[in-house]
Amino acid sequence: RQLITGIGGSARTILMNNLINSTQRPIIVVVDTLFHADQLVNDLANIIDDDQLFEFPVEEMGAAELATSSPEYKSQRVLALNKLASGEPAIIVTSVSGIRRLVPSKSQFLKANLTIDMDSEYDLEKIKLQLHQMGYVFQKLVAAPGDFSIRGSILDIFPLNHQDPVRIDFFDTEVDSMRTFDVSNQRSIKTIKRIEILPATDLLMDNEQRQQVVTQLRQRLATEQKKLDEAHAKKLADHLE
Numbered sequence: 001r002q003l004i005t006g007i008g009g010s011a012r013t014i015l016m017n018n019l020i021n022s023t024q025r026p027i028i029v030v031v032d033t034l035f036h037a038d039q040l041v042n043d044l045a046n047i048i049d050d051d052q053l054f055e056f057p058v059e060e061m062g063a064a065e066l067a068t069s070s071p072e073y074k075s076q077r078v079l080a081l082n083k084l085a086s087g088e089p090a091i092i093v094t095s096v097s098g099i100r101r102l103v104p105s106k107s108q109f110l111k112a113n114l115t116i117d118m119d120s121e122y123d124l125e126k127i128k129l130q131l132h133q134m135g136y137v138f139q140k141l142v143a144a145p146g147d148f149s150i151r152g153s154i155l156d157i158f159p160l161n162h163q164d165p166v167r168i169d170f171f172d173t174e175v176d177s178m179r180t181f182d183v184s185n186q187r188s189i190k191t192i193k194r195i196e197i198l199p200a201t202d203l204l205m206d207n208e209q210r211q212q213v214v215t216q217l218r219q220r221l222a223t224e225q226k227k228l229d230e231a232h233a234k235k236l237a238d239h240l241e
Contacts, residue, residue, distance in 0.1 A: 010043075026088065041093050145158045164183070
């Protein structure tokens with residue numbers, strides 16, 4: 001182990017750049033606040049390529065994270081986790097609030113990825129369920145990253161890791177065609193043969209985990225109800241249900 005002190009400014013960014021070049025693996029850099037994480041990413045962007053520099057931004061107040069956290073933050077976190085899971089050399093910058101955040105296991109994150117190609121068969125209903133579990137939101141029309149829609153045998157989806165949404169036309173269980181399109185006018189841009197769809201959120205839960213949460217909440221509810229009179233116990237149960 002080595003302790004290096006007194007490193008600041010441009011010397012720090014050069015050190016980090018040398019580290020990823022020499023170790024050839026992902027490096028997580030933790031700073032005290034989200035503001036300083038943003039500053040460090042801006043400094044590193046001058047010497048490190050975009051495909052090797054990622055930020056994992058998390059609001060420092062839990063209430064702010066739930067109420068006002070931006071879709072851009074969510075997208076940044078997913079892309080950072082995907083790079084980390086790949087094992088490729090990169091720098092992921094986060095703050096103390098970032099390393100305190102609950103994240104899925106590597107295996108669960110990789111399992112939540114969805115790849116669709118022209119050579120395989122798919123069940124559109126199963127895809128719809130999987131997209132829900134991946135954090136995508138069903139909409140009438142796809143307008144922003146994280147949206148998807150299904151009209152008959154046509155699936156429109158806007159993956160977080162793509163610049164444009166994709167329209168996939170199924171013929172029964174086979175993929176008939178795949179093409180990117182323009183959100184503003186719905187016109188096709190180009191035909192593709194394969195697409196990898198990353199999760200739309202870093203908070204992933206499978207069915208087994210959801211049932212575990214339900215069981216824990218019901219046990220906690222029963223415990224709290226015993227402390228209350230009948231009227232308040234019923235009010236608490238109605239509120240949680």
